[in-house]
Amino acid sequence: MKKFLFKTLALSSALALALPVFAGCTKEKEVNAVSHVAIDINPSLSLSLDEDNKVLTVHASNEDAQIMLYGEELVGLELDVALEKIAQLSVDLDYVNEDNYGVNVSVSGKIGENEVLSELEAAFDKESGSLSINVSADGTFTDLRMLDWIKEKYQENAAVQALTLEEYKLIAEAQLIDATLSIEEAVNKSVDELIKIVNDGASKIKPYATSAYNGAVAIAQRTYQELKGQLLDTTWVIPYTLDYANILNRKYKVNNGLLYNMYSASARALDLSISAVEAVAKVLEETQVPAGTIDAIATALSLTEEQKAAFVSEITVDGKITLASLEAFLNKWFKNLTEDERAALKATVDTLIEDVKAFAITVDEAIADEYKAAAVKMAEDLNALVPEELKTLASAYLVNFDNMVKQIATAVEGKEPLVALKAVQEVFKNEAVRLEGVMRKELTESDLKMVEDAMAKVSGTLETYEANFNEAMAKAEADAKAWLESQKNARK
Numbered sequence: 239m240k241k242f243l244f245k246t247l248a249l250s251s252a253l254a255l256a257l258p259v260f261a262g263c264t265k266e267k268e269v270n271a272v273s274h275v276a277i278d279i280n281p282s283l284s285l286s287l288d289e290d291n292k293v294l295t296v297h298a299s300n301e302d303a304q305i306m307l308y309g310e311e312l313v314g315l316e317l318d319v320a321l322e323k324i325a326q327l328s329v330d331l332d333y334v335n336e337d338n339y340g341v342n343v344s345v346s347g348k349i350g351e352n353e354v355l356s357e358l359e360a361a362f363d364k365e366s367g368s369l370s371i372n373v374s375a376d377g378t379f380t381d382l383r384m385l386d387w388i389k390e391k392y393q394e395n396a397a398v399q400a401l402t403l404e405e406y407k408l409i410a411e412a413q414l415i416d417a418t419l420s421i422e423e424a425v426n427k428s429v430d431e432l433i434k435i436v437n438d439g440a441s442k443i444k445p446y447a448t449s450a451y452n453g454a455v456a457i458a459q460r461t462y463q464e465l466k467g468q469l470l471d472t473t474w475v476i477p478y479t480l481d482y483a484n485i486l487n488r489k490y491k492v493n494n495g496l497l498y499n500m501y502s503a504s505a506r507a508l509d510l511s512i513s514a515v516e517a518v519a520k521v522l523e524e525t526q527v528p529a530g531t532i533d534a535i536a537t538a539l540s541l542t543e544e545q546k547a548a549f550v551s552e553i554t555v556d557g558k559i560t561l562a563s564l565e566a567f568l569n570k571w572f573k574n575l576t577e578d579e580r581a582a583l584k585a586t587v588d589t590l591i592e593d594v595k596a597f598a599i600t601v602d603e604a605i606a607d608e609y610k611a612a613a614v615k616m617a618e619d620l621n622a623l624v625p626e627e628l629k630t631l632a633s634a635y636l637v638n639f640d641n642m643v644k645q646i647a648t649a650v651e652g653k654e655p656l657v658a659l660k661a662v663q664e665v666f667k668n669e670a671v672r673l674e675g676v677m678r679k680e681l682t683e684s685d686l687k688m689v690e691d692a693m694a695k696v697s698g699t700l701e702t703y704e705a706n707f708n709e710a711m712a713k714a715e716a717d718a719k720a721w722l723e724s725q726k727n728a729r730k
Contacts, residue, residue: 269294271437272430273347275317275354276407278378279328280338280569281306284411286437291317291349297440299414301448305729306331308445308722317349318357325361329369331729334362340372340573342381344407346429351375351404372576377403379568383591384410387598388421397425408432415439418660446718454714460509462707467506469700471499473692474677477685490680498673505666507619512659526558531597535564538589539571561598568594 271286271294281303286295296312298304306327312320328334334341343358345351355373362371377385385406392398398421401409409424412435424432444451475495532553536546555563568590575583678686 271295271347271433273345273349274408274411274433274436275346275349276344276411277324277358278342278569278573279333280566281328281333283307283324284436284440285312285317285320286433286440287317287347287349289348293317293320295437295440297411297415297436297443298445299411302333304445304448305722305725306333308719308726317354318361321358321361322364325358325365328362329365329367331726333729334366334369334371336369338570338574339366339369340374340570340575342378342573343373343375344377344404345375346404346408347433372574374573374577374580375404376572376577376580377407379572379587379590380565381407381410382587383565383595383598386591387595392421395422395425398422401425405429408436411436418657418664420657444715446715446722448718448721450721451714451718454717455711456509456513458707458710458714460506461710462703463509464506465703466700467502469696469703470693471502473689473696474498474674476692477681477688494673494677494680498670498677501666501670501673505663505670508659508663508666511615511619512663524560524562525601526560527564527597531593532559532564534593535568535590538586538593561594561601564594 269288272289273287273291274284275287276282276284276299280300282299283303283306284297284299285293286297288294293312293315296307298307306324310323310327312323315323325334328341341358341362343351343354345354355375359371359373362373381403385401385403388406389399389401405425408429409421409432412424412427412432413419413421415436416439419435427435475493478490478493478495532550536549539545539549541549549567550559553559553563553567572580572587580587681689
């Protein structure tokens with residue numbers, strides 16, 4: 239399960255936000271995010287704020303938010319002004335209407351929840367006209383279900399059991415930003431640390447980074463890195479193998495060129511394994527919800543046959559009802575309730591949570607074997623990358639490598655395979671970087687020149703690869719921008 243862990247946004251942790259320079263100052267002042275405000279309309283988005291409640295970064299958590307915010311600039315605005323702009327866009331683009339009039343907010347950090355609720359209510363009162371908007375901090379249906387599920391899964395973890403809804407929401411967004419962050423790591427981080435992860439990551443996300451864009455970029459990057467790696471990595475082997483006497487005379491104790499190739503190729507191989515695990519994770523959202531679950535939810539909602547038919551029609555997308563379409567409806571239904579209605583329907587909500595959770599867990603268990611199969615195949619692929627020459631030259635390195643591969647293969651037992659794979663990929667990348675540094679120091683000047691000359695000979699081919707990569711990136715960007723603009727214009 240853990241849907242929030244598997245969003246394919248292709249995100250990475252980034253450097254701190256660019257630092258402003260003030261006239262007359264010789265030293266730059268770092269601006270830190272101290273507050274975080276998440277808003278779910280749907281669209282879903284969040285704002286990171288500095289100590290003066292000015293917007294530092296904006297994170298569009300789904301494509302509806304990307305469409306709504308496309309071409310807009312909220313960074314630098316005071317919070318109240320930014321909220322007014324969000325309210326205006328929500329109304330003008332028909333995201334808020336007679337069918338969807340619930341707005342959920344979650345606040346973390348220095349700013350107070352009541353202050354944000356008050357400003358958000360004022361913003362929607364100003365923009366929504368006669369439409370009454372329900373603004374609350376009660377969480378969405380999905381939020382409540384996932385928090386309940388996490389606590390059930392990690393019953394022995396005291397920090398997880400103590401999670402509040404606001405803390406869970408912040409952790410879930412941090413995991414969207416950093417897919418290597420596990421829930422057990424996240425609960426041990428401070429609010430400030432989690433806000434920093436979100437702020438730093440959001441500052442690096444392109445406003446046009448749709449799912450299609452991210453997919454196209456991932457393919458382009460994988461293709462480019464694979465071709466580039468195959469072209470350049472082997473040049474590091476030349477000084478170690480050109481003269482066999484190098485090995486016999488122990489000029490270099492270990493063939494670091496082969497080791498470098500192994501770790502570099504392993505990191506690239508993990509891209510395919512990560513894609514496989516992400517594809518398996520999508521099964522959860524795409525698997526059809528059984529009729530029995532739909533009947534149970536209709537009963538819990540006390541729907542008449544006519545109302546049930548309308549309900550089924552609304553949650554049917556492309557001919558089937560999925561967890562994603564079902565929860566989209568339940569999120570809207572729950573947000574539309576007033577505070578009193580939520581309190582009165584608590585038992586109903588609890589029943590619905592259990593019904594949906596039971597289905598999601600069933601699917602999760604059904605795809606567990608697919609996770610394991612993907613991880614086992616990945617481990618086999620990595621082992622196949624080990625050159626035969628290394629088996630007698632670097633046994634200590636291979637033991638370490640083999641241990642890491644085994645850890646990946648068993649990581650699925652914790653149901654966080656993507657977190658494990660990306661973490662180990664970073665280990666491989668870092669090891670490759672370290673070995674390159676070692677080689678640059680240990681190789682003689684003539685041997686190092688041999689490597690550089692070999693690289694120079696393939697520079698023309700490399701330039702072609704790079705040109706193809708840049709062309710693919712430019713097309714992905716143009717296509718994403720055109721799609722966002724068309725979607726936004728269609729809503730006006």
